[in-house]
Each structure stands twice: as structure tokens, then as C-alpha cells.
Amino acid sequence: MRKWNFCAGPAxxxxxxxxxxxxxxxxxxxxGMSVMEMSHRSDLYMxxxxxxxxxxxxxxxxxxxxxxxxLQGGATSQFALIPLNFSHLGEPEYLLTGSWSKKAxxxxxxITKLNVVASSADDRFTYVPEYKDWILxxxxxxxxxxxxxxxxxxTLHTVPxxxxxxxxxxxxxxxxxxxxxxxxxxxxxxxQKNIGPAGLTIVIIEKDFLDQCSGNIPNIFNYAxxxxxxxxxxTPPTFAWYMAGKVFKWLKSIGGLEKMQLINQKKxxxxxxxxxxxxxxxxxxxxxxxxxxxxxxxxxxANLDSRFLDESFNANLLNLKGHRSVGGMRAxxxxxxxxxxxxDLIIFMKAFESKYG
Ligand SMILES: Cc1ncc(COP(=O)(O)O)c(C=O)c1O
Numbered sequence: 001m002r003k004w005n006f007c008a009g010p011a012x013x014x015x016x017x018x019x020x021x022x023x024x025x026x027x028x029x030x031x032g033m034s035v036m037e038m039s040h041r042s043d044l045y046m047x048x049x050x051x052x053x054x055x056x057x058x059x060x061x062x063x064x065x066x067x068x069x070x071l072q073g074g075a076t077s078q079f080a081l082i083p084l085n086f087s088h089l090g091e092p093e094y095l096l097t098g099s100w101s102k103k104a105x106x107x108x109x110x111i112t113k114l115n116v117v118a119s120s121a122d123d124r125f126t127y128v129p130e131y132k133d134w135i136l137x138x139x140x141x142x143x144x145x146x147x148x149x150x151x152x153x154x155t156l157h158t159v160p161x162x163x164x165x166x167x168x169x170x171x172x173x174x175x176x177x178x179x180x181x182x183x184x185x186x187x188x189x190x191x192q193k194n195i196g197p198a199g200l201t202i203v204i205i206e207k208d209f210l211d212q213c214s215g216n217i218p219n220i221f222n223y224a225x226x227x228x229x230x231x232x233x234x235t236p237p238t239f240a241w242y243m244a245g246k247v248f249k250w251l252k253s254i255g256g257l258e259k260m261q262l263i264n265q266k267k268x269x270x271x272x273x274x275x276x277x278x279x280x281x282x283x284x285x286x287x288x289x290x291x292x293x294x295x296x297x298x299x300x301x302a303n304l305d306s307r308f309l310d311e312s313f314n315a316n317l318l319n320l321k322g323h324r325s326v327g328g329m330r331a332x333x334x335x336x337x338x339x340x341x342x343x344d345l346i347i348f349m350k351a352f353e354s355k356y357g
Contacts, residue, residue, distance in 0.1 A: 004341040007319035008332040010192040017246040036239045052245025069203040070231040075171045075190040079107035085213045087112035090141030098125040098149030125152040127286040139163045148173035151323040153296040154289045159183040177261035185209040196244035199237040280353040298328035315348045
């Protein structure tokens with residue numbers, strides 16, 4: 001029996017995608033083989049890969065100025081690859097808003113000097129510093145930020161209006177709502193939240209930016225090389241790419257990102273409204289920076305945490321434990337989590353409150 005899984009990633013997949021994959025697992029469309037057994041250079045597989053790329057492009061209104069790469073290595077690899085490819089443009093600028101931007105900065109610092117434009121570490125990353133408080137040193141070096149901090153549950157809801165090439169870790173926010181790709185020189189995301197199974201990393205990158213990739217790094221680390229080779233410089237994560245294609249079709253079938261945004265806004269509002277109306281639960285994040293995808297919350301009495309987790313597990317609500325670094329609870333409510341799951345979570349939370357509050 002499938003249960004509601006609020007895991008932050010790898011996360012819940014849309015059920016129709018899992019079912020279709022199951023049907024096709026042994027043999028893909030009279031090909032005599034599973035997708036996972038196909039050569040990545042075969043016509044059969046190239047069609048699957050190209051269709052997935054086109055569907056993602058349709059969903060995000062990909063402009064001709066940008067390319068999409070299907071890579072391995074996770075978002076964490078990009079923390080290193082971005083400065084390897086682009087730090088020669090000048091000392092990069094980083095916004096520090098939580099655990100993931102902190103990791104991105106720590107990795108980049110092994111490669112280059114950089115400037116942290118602002119930080120919300122002073123208040124345990126419960127907000128995103130306002131633009132007026134940022135100190136940018138350069139207009140030409142890239143600017144990096146994490147649009148949605150998965151662990152702290154904070155989001156910068158607007159794209160900064162600055163001249164620098166903007167590089168964004170959108171791992172836990174991509175495809176949750178429409179994006180204007182032209183605002184970015186590079187967007188990247190590990191697949192395991194809103195895209196598909198772990199192992200695939202999506203990079204959406206401006207062609208002019210690709211032209212500026214450093215030539216002094218091995219090909220496998222070079223974004224321009226990946227683009228020139230259609231993400232087939234080496235064997236890509238073929239099965240994850242195929243499943244991501246199914247997720248893109250599922251998103252199209254429900255009405256694309258505009259529709260997904262409405263569904264997500266309703267889900268998040270129901271949960272935040274409930275938390276705010278209770279004195280038993282609370283969410284520490286500034287209202288204007290609250291995440292659409294990751295909702296952390298704490299119980300007034302932390303001694304009840306383990307009981308909350310045991311009882312929610314028994315109520316078929318899985319993976320509500322907050323990240324070990326911040327404690328408390330977190331409900332990750334990515335695209336594949338329906339409103340019904342939120343409603344069931346709230347029913348449970350109310351019952352728990354009346355039992356122990
Ligand atoms: C915002 C963000 N960045 C980076 C990562 C790291 O991703 P990966 O495990 O794909 O390297 C995560 C993973 O949860 C994340 O949420």
C-alpha cells in the first residue's frame with residue numbers, strides 16, 4: 001500500500017509515472033528490451049531522450065538562447081563545476097541563505113576567492129536578506145543563489161534584478177511554478193524532487209554563457225562540451241532521463257506549470273494557515289520568504305517530537321522528521337504530493353494537538 005511520503009528527496013513520484021514505468025519495465029514498445037538495456041546512442045533511445053528534452057523545453061518555454069543538459073553528479077557536483085567553468089570571469093558573488101548555499105560557497109572557496117553578498121545566518125536562515133542589504137562587488141562575475149533552501153524552507157520569490165550572470169540552484173523549486181528562463185544564465189537542479197529519480201541533474205544554460213566556459217578543465221567538467229555532445233559526452237543516466245520524460249508528460253497532462261502553481265499554492269496555503277492558526281505548532285520562516293515546497297514546523301514541546309513521528313508514521317504519513325541540522329518537522333510537498341495528502345496531514349496534526357496540547 002502506498003502511503004503519503006513527505007520526504008525531501010528522493011521524493012514522491014507521480015503515481016501514473018510509476019505505473020507506466022512498471023508496464024514498460026521488461027519490454028519497451030516491442031523493442032525486445034527494457035529502456036535500461038538500450039544503447040544511449042541507439043535511435044530508440046535517442047527518440048526517448050529528445051522527446052523528454054522537448055517536453056521540458058515546452059514546460060519552461062525554453063528560449064532559443066538556452067540549452068538543456070541532462071547530466072550526472074547531482075547538484076553537489078555543480079557546486080564545484082560552476083566555479084571551475086566560470087570563476088575566471090571574476091570573483092563570484094554568493095548569497096548565503098541556508099545549508100545548501102553554505103555548501104555551495106564552501107565548495108567554490110576551494111577553487112576561487114568569492115564575495116558573500118549577504119547572509120541570514122544571524123537568524124538561523126529564517127529569512128532571505130533583502131536586496132537593499134546586499135553588497136555586490138562586481139557586475140561581470142556570476143551571482144549564485146539557492147532559490148529554495150530545502151532544509152530551512154525559505155525562498156527568494158523574485159529573481160534578482162542585477163547585471164551579473166545569474167546562476168541558480170533550483171533543486172527543490174524547479175517545475176513547481178512557471179519560470180522566466182531568460183532571467184538566468186544557468187539554472188541547475190538534482191532530479192530527485194520535482195523531476196524524477198536520483199542520478200539525473202538538469203542544467204539549463206544560456207548559450208552565450210556556455211561560450212565563456214573555461215577551456216582549461218577536463219571535458220567531463222566542461223558545460224560547453226556537454227552541450228556540444230547533446231549530453232552524450234559519456235553515458236548519461238538513461239533510465240532516470242526516461243522517467244523524467246514521463247514526469248514532464250504528466251505535468252503537461254495536468255495543465256503545465258501555471259496549473260501546477262495553482263495546485264501548489266493551495267496546498268502550501270492550507271498547511272501554513274493551519275500551522276499559523278495553532279499555538280501548538282509553529283513555522284519560523286518570515287512569511288514573505290516561505291517555501292512552496294518545504295514546510296518546516298516545530299512543536300511547542302520538543303519532548304513530543306518522537307511521539308509525533310511514531311504516531312504520524314502509524315497514520316501512514318512518512319518522513320516528517322526535519323533535517324538533523326535544524327530539528328523539528330518538515331513536510332516536503334513537491335508536485336507529486338496531492339492536496340489530499342495535505343488534508344490528511346492536517347487531520348492528523350489536529351488530532352495530535354487535541355491529544356497532547
Ligand atoms: C537546494 C539543494 N541543493 C543541492 C542539493 C544536493 O543535491 P544532490 O544530492 O543532487 O547533490 C539538494 C539536495 O537535497 C538541495 O535540496
